[in-house]
Amino acid sequence: MLMRFLLCCGLATVAVSTQAMTLYKSVDANGLVFISDRYTPGALAFVIQERKVERPMLVVPKPNRPQQAYxxxxxxxxxxxxxxxxxxxxxxxxxxxxxxxxxxxxxxxxxxxxxxxxxxxxxxxxxxxxxxxxxxxxxxxxxxxxxxxxxxxxxxxxxxxxxxxxxxxxxxxxxxxxxxxxxxxxxxxxxxxxxxxxxxxxxxxxxxxxxxxxxxxxxx
Ligand SMILES: [Zn+2]
The missing domain is CATH 2.70.70.10 (Glucose Permease (Domain IIA))
Incomplete structure (x- = not known):
């Protein structure tokens, strides 16, 4: 019974997904570095990967018992x-x-x-x-x-x-x-x-x- 319950619970696994984003790096006349998500002439494009970690979720099955008598x-x-x-x-x-x-x-x-x-x-x-x-x-x-x-x-x-x-x-x-x-x-x-x-x-x-x-x- 306990085993069945544990199996039903199904502890959702930790899901790791990645999201890509393109940014543009440019340097002005004074040597200051700007990073933006918009392209400007002369900017250097680079891609960053954002790691997204989802929390584990406990999935509890709905009890399927007949209603208890009072x-x-x-x-x-x-x-x-x-x-x-x-x-x-x-x-x-x-x-x-x-x-x-x-x-x-x-x-x-x-x-x-x-x-x-x-x-x-x-x-x-x-x-x-x-x-x-x-x-x-x-x-x-x-x-x-x-x-x-x-x-x-x-x-x-x-x-x-x-x-x-x-x-x-x-x-x-x-x-x-x-x-x-x-x-x-x-x-x-x-x-x-x-x-x-x-x-x-x-x-x-x-x-x-x-x-x-x-x-x-x-x-x-
Ligand atoms: Zn009586």
Missing amino acids: RYPLPWRGGPFRLTQGPNGTFSHTDSKSRYAMDIAMPEGTPIIAARSGMVVKTENEQVGRGNDASGNFVRVRHDDGSEAVYLHLKQGSVSVRVGQRVAVGNPLGLSGNTGNSSGPHLHFVVQRATEAGLVSIPYEFNQPVGALPNFALGN
Whole structure:
């Protein structure tokens, strides 16, 4: 691979070219010597060679890789927390809307932050306990590529964004909770895409292991 890269780079060789120029030398009555690029009667023509050295140039080939999928920073502050159900989890990640969701156990009241920038398109903030919506309280953010991230089971009254608001990575959305179809305090994080058949869960990856230490560099 390295060899291929080096070959592709092709260090352009040092090019030496010469340029010729004709000058005319004449001497006046006082013995002063004049040199000009214009001919005057009696002048002596001579040719000079100008050496021109070009600097070596590094030619870097354009990378020919497919565009990398977006990798989500962990959407909470604090931790480390534990992944309790992953994609295709048999407990509840079995239908098309939640197949690739991940559940992360965390204490109620953990700050939930946007993992990707976009526009808030739906929220629920009033549900108590199990309530009648399996999602509990949630925030749905539509990203610029049309995909949507949903942060579910949030604490009642904790949602701090409104529909139509733009959020950037790291902006607070609410606090984690245990509302809706939730068997213990956790965040259900899912990325979906609208299709003719409705919203479907699509695979995604975090940019670090879920159980990793908080990334203090990111302020998490
Ligand atoms: Zn879940």
